[in-house]
Amino acid sequence: MDTLVNRPTTLKQPNRQRRKTRTALINAAQQLFAETPIEGVTVDDIVDRADVAKGSFYNHFGDKNALADEVYDEIAKDLEDHIVKNNEGLSDPALRIARALCTVMEYAKSHPQRLQALLALEDRRTNYISQLNKGLANDVRTGLEIGRLSGVDLEAGVLTVVGLVGVTMRSMISGNVTGSTKSLGSAMAACALRALCVEPSDAARLGIEAAQDIVK
Template identity: 35%
Template sequence: MTGAGEAKRDGESRIDRRRLRTRSALLGAGQKLFADRHIDGVTIDDIVEAADVAKGSFYNHFDGKESLADAIIELVQGDCEREVFAVNLDIEDPSVRVARAMAALIRYARQHPDRYQSMVNLAKRRADINAPINAGARRDIGAGIASGQFAGISVEMGVMVMLSMIAQAVDYISTTPNVRSHKAVAREMAFMLLRALGVNSETAGSVSEIAIADLFNTKG
């Protein structure tokens, strides 16, 4: 009985691993395809061909391409939230937190271009300031306003400015041949964000320089 039980568990384990590999392949294929095309221009056949899996296997994991898109958005948003949480651990200053959050997302987009771009293309909700992924930005900008560091802007507009600047920075990095230092781009975008939030030029310059110093390697 023991041998039979172990064999059964081994068989179930192999099935689970195979299911995970298939799901991972579908998610990876979806990220690449949705990064390049609108969801309406991608078919299930395109996805399973890119993933190198049988079409029937697709429906063991997803109801359709919309549910695959939702899974990709959830996956990438989770990644982004963890990135921002990690770089801001034990940091309390709102200006530094906002600058580091922006730089962390620019860095993530550079490291995972297909993954990030697929989320941008799919997540029309990204401009919704009440979306869960924007909770940290709302909190930090609100804290900056309450402390007097940020002025002349509401939480809502502050979040919108931050989202727009991140999107522009990522687009610049991804479409510009021989882009200059990613660190320099992140630093300048952080500076402009802080200025838009009402921080004076001298403070914005010093904070943006210090805030992202450890987030990019020397090669940029």
């Protein structure tokens, strides 16, 4: 007899298998997008790497672009969670920006494939206040309002930091960085703050503090 007690047990296995398949597809796509431009990746490539049937792909995603959006959103959310955790309880927008930049650098060192996939897909999110940049935008806005930052408007301030982060991440992933990640994090955080008109010695101090606390 199919009782209410028995039904959850009956349904667990299909649901578990469905989650397993979806996870396999996302992980496979992440690997492939980190290795190859999305235009060069096919659904066949993804299902082969995931070792699932092609029909299963369309049970989860309408097309390759829908999967790419899922990969981007998942990595961006994970990175955002790291930034939020590292900035918890802090109110100084300049320090928060420095720590956010160092968090991205530490994430790139710890999860290079994820960061590479994120960079490969970043053009899918062209809005300067996209979900991943909302925290940064809030910090820049607050900094401008209280006079901690100056010399730029909100959009220019966010794009300045995002641009510095992007160039730094690509240099790290390509192996073109000669110094330590900690020293680079300190320097780039200070550079970002100076671009936002934080006093040079204060920018240097905050960069060192952020890198020492976050970059391993």
